[in-house]
Amino acid sequence: MDIIHRYNSKERQHYLLGSHYSFRLRPQLLYVGRLNKQAGWHDEPHSHDFAEILFVKEGYGTVRAYGTEKIIGPGDIIVYNAGISHEETSNAEAPLELIFFALDKVNITDLDYNCLLPEGYDFVYNSDVLYGLFCSQTETMLTEMKTRERFHLEIAQNISRTLIMYLFRIINSTTNKAIIKSNAGYRAALEYINQHFREPLELEDIAAACYINKFYLSHLFARENDMSIGQYITKRRLDEACYLLKNTNHSVNKISELSGFNDFSYFCRCFKKNMGITPTQYRKSQQK
Numbered sequence: 001m002d003i004i005h006r007y008n009s010k011e012r013q014h015y016l017l018g019s020h021y022s023f024r025l026r027p028q029l030l031y032v033g034r035l036n037k038q039a040g041w042h043d044e045p046h047s048h049d050f051a052e053i054l055f056v057k058e059g060y061g062t063v064r065a066y067g068t069e070k071i072i073g074p075g076d077i078i079v080y081n082a083g084i085s086h087e088e089t090s091n092a093e094a095p096l097e098l099i100f101f102a103l104d105k106v107n108i109t110d111l112d113y114n115c116l117l118p119e120g121y122d123f124v125y126n127s128d129v130l131y132g133l134f135c136s137q138t139e140t141m142l143t144e145m146k147t148r149e150r151f152h153l154e155i156a157q158n159i160s161r162t163l164i165m166y167l168f169r170i171i172n173s174t175t176n177k178a179i180i181k182s183n184a185g186y187r188a189a190l191e192y193i194n195q196h197f198r199e200p201l202e203l204e205d206i207a208a209a210c211y212i213n214k215f216y217l218s219h220l221f222a223r224e225n226d227m228s229i230g231q232y233i234t235k236r237r238l239d240e241a242c243y244l245l246k247n248t249n250h251s252v253n254k255i256s257e258l259s260g261f262n263d264f265s266y267f268c269r270c271f272k273k274n275m276g277i278t279p280t281q282y283r284k285s286q287q288k
Helices: 130-145 152-175 184-196 203-210 213-223 231-249 253-257 264-274 277-288
Strands: 028-035 051-058 061-065 066-071 076-080 086-090 097-104 123-126
Touching: 028 130, 051 130, 051 152, 051 253, 061 076, 076 152, 097 130, 097 152, 097 231, 123 152, 130 152, 184 203, 184 213, 184 231, 203 213, 203 231, 213 231, 231 264, 231 277, 253 264, 253 277, 264 277
Parallel strands: none
Antiparallel strands: 028 097, 051 076, 051 097, 061 066, 061 086, 076 123
């Protein structure tokens, strides 16, 4: 669908939503709760078949899970995957105030069902500059569930999903590695294209090599990469052509072949359309 709108100006800006999302996440919020300050409070070891997130609003204490014990304090976020035994203890002098919520039907690529964390990741993260956001959003969830006004379930559900996104953002910035990986089928197709882009490539060939239905692969690639497979192949070939034009003395005709373009005329038209200049002009601009 084409979106027609007035141009942006200094006084008025608008931002269009694209079709690409980091991943598909549709968990079901099971409950929201609060632990009020209770000096020396202790919860016995237990586990769930769903995921659970705890947010420390105030106070200090300890948590034991994943075979280790950690001290927790204001702003900390504790994440329990399904099936993980855990227990919490509140400090006697500065007791914990926790807000917690549980999630079912969490289904993330490459992770076990109802798991929010990959194996080997830490399970305690500090909200830091997002402390105020987590405070206000978790309190709003509690208020909605207590007042039970119309749409309270939808509002609480959407807040829980938003907080997961912020949590993943914190984890990504803390660990410097993405917690959410691309779909395995998409990664396989991407790797195959990058290895064979110099050869004639058809959707059927790529799908067969990756053991994926071609229609599903086409949809998956567009969702993950914001472009079709054909567009990506062309982009990959043009990237190679630009590299060769800049770093070799091959003729433009030869570079067309080496980049995977079997038709020289088509290569020139495609290059001009995407780069705004001809291959020869590009080479001269890079030499300068």
